[in-house]
Amino acid sequence: MDDWTPRTRAIAAGRPHGPGTPLNTPIVATSTFEAGGDSVYARSDGTETWAALEEVVGALEGGHATAFGSGVATLSAVLDSVPVGSTIAVPTFSYAVTRGVLQHAQQLGRLTVTELDPTDTQAWLDCDADLLWLESPTNPTLDVMEIETIARGTRGRVVVDNTFATPLHQQPLSLGADIVVHSATKLIGGHSDLLLGVTVARDETVAGELRAARTRIGSTPGALEAWLALxxxxxxxxxxxxxxxxxxxxxxxxxxxxxxxxxxxxxxGMMVAFELPDADAADKLCAAVRLIRPATSLGGVESLVERRAWLPGEDRVPPGLIRFSVGLEDPEDLWRDLLTALG
Structure with missing residues (x-):
């Protein structure tokens, strides 16, 4: 597998092998297993469906993957192993839910959160945080962070949200990051029909910590969701x-x-952000598109737009900024739709 290209790994990894075996990993819908084997209970031991998905994502990222029930659950698992009183750095412009979860932990007195400009690499090198949560490109401003410089120049554990780039555009573990997280709800699943998250750790011991956290907090993926993501x-x-x-x-x-x-x-990548003069102009465009759909997710086969500043926690985003998830429709049809909506 090491000499396969990423395109080949995405197709060939994580498949059953042997005479008479199915070509595709089946949906293993069980919560428990008969005694005497290697698996006892799905929450702690997983299933063949989870394992196949984890094998493929791990092969693409170059690490040890663990599947979770949602993208946000990966953040919960990472925080589960962070000691009380730790300092966590997060980009000022990043996924609002991530910052919301961290701010909630800070309000409870569990953590100290520092927000830094994603483009100010020196500030990240100087922050001395216990955990650095990077996001590149950032959501929704699409800033690109200097992952390798930060990862190799800081003492803290480095986690990179690789949802927008995917392992096909960047592999943060090879740049020195300790953990990669994905909202597999987005590009990995690709069809806006599931909720699922994946972590990938460079070190097998760290991967074990994340699997143990998954068991403790019960954030396991569903059988159908794991199969759909695969x-x-x-x-x-x-x-x-x-x-x-x-x-x-x-x-x-x-x-x-x-x-x-x-x-x-x-x-x-396929994520674009563009700005109109003000919130009113952006809202009118989102209401006027016919082929493109106004919705809050991304990464599916259909094109979506959203004015991000309307969401709680996104008050620093320019009011006229539209996040545009480009789908698989004909580009000329998409352009005609945008032209009409732009007036």
């Missing part, structure tokens, strides 16, 4: 390549439109 992951390379081509085309056209004041694009 099926979606098989097509991630071809989906992402096509979505990226469309995103690049639309970015170039949006940048030339007179009503668009700013376009944010990290140079890869």
């Amino acid at each position: 099926r979606g992951l098989r097509t991630l390379p071809v989906r992402l390549a096509e979505q990226t081509r469309t995103a690049e085309l639309l970015v170039s056209r949006l940048a030339e439109h007179p009503r668009v004041t700013k376009v944010r694009y990290p140079g890869f």
Whole structure:
């Protein structure tokens, strides 16, 4: 497997082998196992379906993967192993739910949270936090962080939310990060039909800590959700390549439109952010699109837009910023829809 490309790993890893075995890993819908074998109870021992998904994600990221019931559950698992009184650094512009969970822990007196500009690398090197939670590109401003410089220049444990980039665009473990997290709800699943999260640890001992945390807090994935995520992951390379081509085309056209004041694009991937003069203009665009759907998620085959500043905790986001998750529709159809909505 080591000499396979990521595209091949996404398709070939995590499959049963041997004469008469099924080509695809089946949905193993059980909570318990007959005594005498290696597995006793699914919450602690997992299932074949979870294991297959973990094998593929681990092969793509270059580490030891653990599946969880949601993306936010991966954060809970990471925090479960952080001692009380620890300091955690998080980007000022990042997923609002992540910051909300950390702020709640701070209000309870469990942690101290420091918010830093994601583009100020020196501030991250100087922060001396026990845990550094990086997000690159950031949500929703799409800032790219210097992962390797930060990971190799700080003493704290480094966690990278790799949801937007996916392991096809960056592999943070190879850059020195300790843990990678994914909301597999998004690009890994790819069809807006499941909730699931995955952690990937560089060190097997750390992976064991995260698995133990999953057992303690009970944040296990459902059998169907794990199977759907595995099926979606098989097509991630071809989906992402096509979505990226469309995103690049639309970015170039949006940048030339007179009503668009700013376009944010990290140079890869299918996530785009663009700004209109104010909140009213952005709301009108979201209400006017017909093919593109106004919704809060991302990473599916369908294109979605959302004015992010309306959400709680996103008051620092520019009021006219629209997060645009580019799907698999024909790019010319998407552009016509945007042109009409832009007026």
